[in-house]
Amino acid sequence: MLITVTGGMGSGKTRFALKYAAQMSREGVYLSTGDHDSVIPELPSAHYRAIQVGNGPKLAEVVNQINRESNLFLADQRMLIVDSLTSWMAASFREATDLDLQRVETQQLLDALLSYQGKILIITNEMHGSLHPSEEERIFAARMASVNRILQSNAKQMFMLVSGLAIDLKALHLRYEDEG
Template identity: 80%
Template sequence: MLITVTGGIGSGKTRFALKYAAGISREGVYLSTGDHDPVIPELPSAHYRAIHAGNGQHLTEVITQINRESNLFLADQRIVIVDSLTSWMAAGFRATEDLDHQRSETQLLLDALLSYQGKLLVITNEMHGTLHPTEEERIFTARMASVNRMLQIHAEKMYLLVSGLAIDLKSQGMRNEDER
């Protein structure tokens, strides 16, 4: 089960995601880049553990390892929370200027996320451009928006956070043109 939470910076995505996760799973793994303000909400219970992997570790490898070690019979009781996909992708994007390598790494990450067996909640940012973006910003924004669209297509639930208010986009009957 894939759930996505998206919105702008400071919109309340993490707080909402942790509360939502606690409502649907007894235990969880919170994967964080650690680039948040120090006021990250406490995890909902002792059955949740945080892994502050930082931007240096490849999210693809972390997700694949968790998936490999998971007990399929218990996978439905646990949720993995990725916070935030945008930070991990930005770190990977900065690691190399080779566009083909970036594209390949993005596809590997997307494959790992979509093949995860169990509950997965991905926190990501809505991408907004600037009036005069650099070429690098334009490429990253387009790639991140493309990943967000792919996640949306596969997500069972999708929430948009605006000023702390969560909007359930899937229940609103929103449709992507790619789905028609």
């Protein structure tokens, strides 16, 4: 089951995600880049372990390794929390200057996240443009927005945080005028 939590910087995404994870699963893994706080936030229970991997390892490799080492029969009882997808994507984007390599790495990341066996909660940022973005910023924002759209279309639940308030977007059942 895929759950996404999105919002702007400082909106309370991590705090909400950890509290929500505690309601959904009594055990899990919290993957952190460590870029949001100097310490790992309080985890839902002693049955959660924190892995602060920084921006070094590729997220796809870490998720695939956790998936391989986990007991498939206990998949519904555990939660993997990824905090934050945006940080990993930005680090990967900075490392690879070749756009084709970036596309391949992005697809590998999406494949790993979407094939995860068990509950996965992905924390990401909403992409907002600046008045005069550089070409690199424009490409990154477009790629990150595309990844967010793919994740949202596969997510069972999707929350957006605004100033600490969580809005359940999937529950709103929004409809476009051209839909019948």
